[in-house]
Amino acid sequence: MKPTPVLVMQDICKSFPGVKALTDARLRLFPGEVHALMGQNGAGKSTLIKVLTGVESPDSGQILLKDQPIRPESVDDAQKLGISTVFQEVNLCPNLSVAENIFIGRFPMRGLAIDWKAIERDARKALLALNIDIDVTRTLSEFPVAIQQMVAIARALSTEAQVLILDEPTSSLDEDEVERLFDALRELKRKGIAILFVTHFLDQTYAISDRITVLRNGEFIGEYPAAELGRLELINTMVGRDIDEAGQAAKSASSADRPTDRPFISVQGLGAAGRMHPIDLDIYQGQVLGLGGLLGSGRTETARMLFGIDRAESGTIAIDGAPVRLNSPRKAVRQGIAFCPEDRKTEGIVADLSIRENIILALQARRGIFRYLPKRVQTAMADEYIKQLGIRTPDAEKPIGQLSGGNQQKALLARWLATEPKMLILDEPTRGIDIAAKLEIMDLVKTQCRKGLAILFISSEMSEVLRVSDRIAVLRDRQKVGEIDGKAADEQSVFRMIAGAEA
Amino acid sequence: MKNTLSQLTRSHLFWPCVTLVLLCLANVYFNPGFFDIEVKDGHLYGSVIDILNRAAPLMLIAMGMTLVIATRGIDISVGATVAIAGAVVAALIGGSLVIKDGVQTYVSNVPMPLAIVAALAVALLCGLWNGLLVAGAGMQPIVATLILMVAGRGVAQLITEGQIVTVYYEPFFFIGNGFIFGIPVSLYIVAVVLAVLLLLTKRTALGLFIESVGINPVASRFSGISARALVFWVYAFCAVTAGIAALIITSNVKSADANNAGLLLELDAILAVALGGTSLAGGRFYLIGTLIGALIIQTLTYAIYSLGVPPEINMVVKAIVVFGVCLIQSPALRDLLMKHAFRTGGTA
Numbered sequence A: 001m002k003p004t005p006v007l008v009m010q011d012i013c014k015s016f017p018g019v020k021a022l023t024d025a026r027l028r029l030f031p032g033e034v035h036a037l038m039g040q041n042g043a044g045k046s047t048l049i050k051v052l053t054g055v056e057s058p059d060s061g062q063i064l065l066k067d068q069p070i071r072p073e074s075v076d077d078a079q080k081l082g083i084s085t086v087f088q089e090v091n092l093c094p095n096l097s098v099a100e101n102i103f104i105g106r107f108p109m110r111g112l113a114i115d116w117k118a119i120e121r122d123a124r125k126a127l128l129a130l131n132i133d134i135d136v137t138r139t140l141s142e143f144p145v146a147i148q149q150m151v152a153i154a155r156a157l158s159t160e161a162q163v164l165i166l167d168e169p170t171s172s173l174d175e176d177e178v179e180r181l182f183d184a185l186r187e188l189k190r191k192g193i194a195i196l197f198v199t200h201f202l203d204q205t206y207a208i209s210d211r212i213t214v215l216r217n218g219e220f221i222g223e224y225p226a227a228e229l230g231r232l233e234l235i236n237t238m239v240g241r242d243i244d245e246a247g248q249a250a251k252s253a254s255s256a257d258r259p260t261d262r263p264f265i266s267v268q269g270l271g272a273a274g275r276m277h278p279i280d281l282d283i284y285q286g287q288v289l290g291l292g293g294l295l296g297s298g299r300t301e302t303a304r305m306l307f308g309i310d311r312a313e314s315g316t317i318a319i320d321g322a323p324v325r326l327n328s329p330r331k332a333v334r335q336g337i338a339f340c341p342e343d344r345k346t347e348g349i350v351a352d353l354s355i356r357e358n359i360i361l362a363l364q365a366r367r368g369i370f371r372y373l374p375k376r377v378q379t380a381m382a383d384e385y386i387k388q389l390g391i392r393t394p395d396a397e398k399p400i401g402q403l404s405g406g407n408q409q410k411a412l413l414a415r416w417l418a419t420e421p422k423m424l425i426l427d428e429p430t431r432g433i434d435i436a437a438k439l440e441i442m443d444l445v446k447t448q449c450r451k452g453l454a455i456l457f458i459s460s461e462m463s464e465v466l467r468v469s470d471r472i473a474v475l476r477d478r479q480k481v482g483e484i485d486g487k488a489a490d491e492q493s494v495f496r497m498i499a500g501a502e503a
Numbered sequence B: 001m002k003n004t005l006s007q008l009t010r011s012h013l014f015w016p017c018v019t020l021v022l023l024c025l026a027n028v029y030f031n032p033g034f035f036d037i038e039v040k041d042g043h044l045y046g047s048v049i050d051i052l053n054r055a056a057p058l059m060l061i062a063m064g065m066t067l068v069i070a071t072r073g074i075d076i077s078v079g080a081t082v083a084i085a086g087a088v089v090a091a092l093i094g095g096s097l098v099i100k101d102g103v104q105t106y107v108s109n110v111p112m113p114l115a116i117v118a119a120l121a122v123a124l125l126c127g128l129w130n131g132l133l134v135a136g137a138g139m140q141p142i143v144a145t146l147i148l149m150v151a152g153r154g155v156a157q158l159i160t161e162g163q164i165v166t167v168y169y170e171p172f173f174f175i176g177n178g179f180i181f182g183i184p185v186s187l188y189i190v191a192v193v194l195a196v197l198l199l200l201t202k203r204t205a206l207g208l209f210i211e212s213v214g215i216n217p218v219a220s221r222f223s224g225i226s227a228r229a230l231v232f233w234v235y236a237f238c239a240v241t242a243g244i245a246a247l248i249i250t251s252n253v254k255s256a257d258a259n260n261a262g263l264l265l266e267l268d269a270i271l272a273v274a275l276g277g278t279s280l281a282g283g284r285f286y287l288i289g290t291l292i293g294a295l296i297i298q299t300l301t302y303a304i305y306s307l308g309v310p311p312e313i314n315m316v317v318k319a320i321v322v323f324g325v326c327l328i329q330s331p332a333l334r335d336l337l338m339k340h341a342f343r344t345g346g347t348a
């Protein structure tokens, strides 16, 4: 007895000017399975999904839904066919309420009027199913990216679909939330829904998926049962050469810690009522300070205050021993601080500008309007970083918005490295970055650090924080609960500290 | 060959230029002498010169508007600013013909350079006010500039005391009617402003910053650009272009009419920007495109007048043509037509 796939994609080709994103890509989804779509940044995963959901039209190829050829022209079309999607970049309406976002386009009606009561009730229910208890009448943009991501997921889950597609839904979630999402997915699986799942976290791939399809450079490499494809094999299939994850990790973990005697930046009692309890931090040059904590523990708030985005109401900041006031990003940049924000779409990239312009933007802002970098220098600089960070693009003049998610992230990192900062704040820097590139970036961070850069590192992946950090400041409920030595710490000790104050 | 052609069509100047050429051809059809240029008293005369000359104020304002729109803004008060600046310069110069020692001389109320500086300063003030509301108070640009649009003509009325102020001071007319080396003075003014702007936007980081702020203000701020200051000064600059335009207009008609000077100019300016290929959603901007846009509008106006379209319906005719022009320039429609053409005509 051979089950029939609910969805088949065959020989899909798609080119963009200068890029062949997909060459004869293939995909089969069976009812009641979780299928992981794996591949490096720019391998074509999102493009395949966009083709499937009518966002992009394929140059050639065929899509069969239950043996019927389909050709969705829009997300709406796909939705009507029973294909529900959470895209890589949250594409909700930031100005609408959470409830409206969940039900937009399919508002329940009572007579001629929209049934707002039902919307709010059902939105709450949809979110509670993911264990999220928030006020659904509040505007979406008031919530952090992780919640927005959960809202997008709740929206997709709450539609009647036969195929559910999740493009990196977990990139800004922490472990608890991922677990909740997985519970929900298992439930859907039991109902016979086919789920396509993209992630760069191998642990998650193995935790939830039944089968794996690997894409490389837009080509179909293979389809494997998850149980039969080892972790290392999977990585090598994706990358196309041998990579030793453990070896790389060990290498980056063995960086020398060279504490300087005086901190580069010293923060005393920095806080703002309602947002952050006063916090003390010392960040040394040549050291990585990790911020540990769960979602909403105040990691991003701390970073934003340090970068002058949100004003602190109390406390002092001293840089190299001299007190400074950081009340705008501009001032922070002038002091040699750099900040890679967690929400790259709204706070990071300038989508229509070229990769070159995006890379030199912060440096140029620091130089001011009149000391314009000659185009020649800009190009040289951009090309250099494209090479160094392995940004996948035909050339530096492409709009950054056309890069794959992970490559955008690399370009943002380049933007800040180009300013030769003294301190680099990284808020989820490896969000959406593939495993090979992740190791490269962590290496790069370490190298920069050894050259004397002070780094504040935030990640919801605790193992990552542990791997790079020399010291870890642990936050809980917008408050610092302690600091531990990164070398001595393991996940247990950090989580004990996070939980500790509760017990 | 096909490659260079497709490169050409993808250039942002291609469609505005095509539109302008089409309009000129239409003019030639109705008036074969359209392109004729004569030299009279060492001055160039002809329809084309006339169009260029008359388009000058619009070109100036549209350039300022381009920058405003590039930052995601809009300034609908430029017409009112023209009225105010025009009123100031006319009231200050005034002028009369007196006979002094047996010779006729023109005297002005205040020295002309001072009056011009004062008018520009008042225009700048208008822009600072707009900038303050938009960048400082964070108001929606259309609402913020609506205030001055409505109040501005009242202010101008106060200055002119409700009258049409006529200027009797010959030297002032040079700005709007004079020629240098046979070419209208107003075109030199446009050229100078254009040169300054091109220099600033291409040879400094100003262009990059404006586009960046227009595309993503938050990311720009997080990169260390002082987005607010930038937006503030862009509004100020836009108003100054309106001030300069006011000088040309006032000088050209030798009077200032608080009610009608620069009426609906803001709409023409916005249209010129859009025709030139700059998206009203902000971001990438094209100054040369804007100039072509302004010329399209002026050529159209000229055609309508020279065809003798009855004044009652000339707005309708203009609207229809503008609609057509926008259709030609719509990428979505072009794609649709292309697809259709390829499908029916096979591979071309």
Ligand SMILES: Nc1ncnc2c1ncn2[C@@H]1O[C@H](COP(=O)(O)OP(=O)(O)OP(=O)(O)O)[C@@H](O)[C@H]1O
Pocket (backbone or CB within 6 Å): A016, A017, A019, A020, A021, A039, A040, A041, A042, A043, A044, A045, A046, A047, A048, A088, A392, A393, A402, A403, A404, A405, A406, A407, A432, A434
């Ligand atoms: N609209 C577009 N225009 C031009 N090129 C594009 C466009 N969208 C995607 N590409 C290119 O297609 C390739 C595949 O991109 P895609 O987004 O599918 O990668 P991905 O596998 O999802 O990567 P990631 O893991 O980084 O999200 C990339 O090289 C990208 O630059």
Ligand SMILES: [Mg+2]
Pocket (backbone or CB within 6 Å): A045, A046, A047, A088, A167, A404, A405, A406
């Ligand atoms: Mg992707």
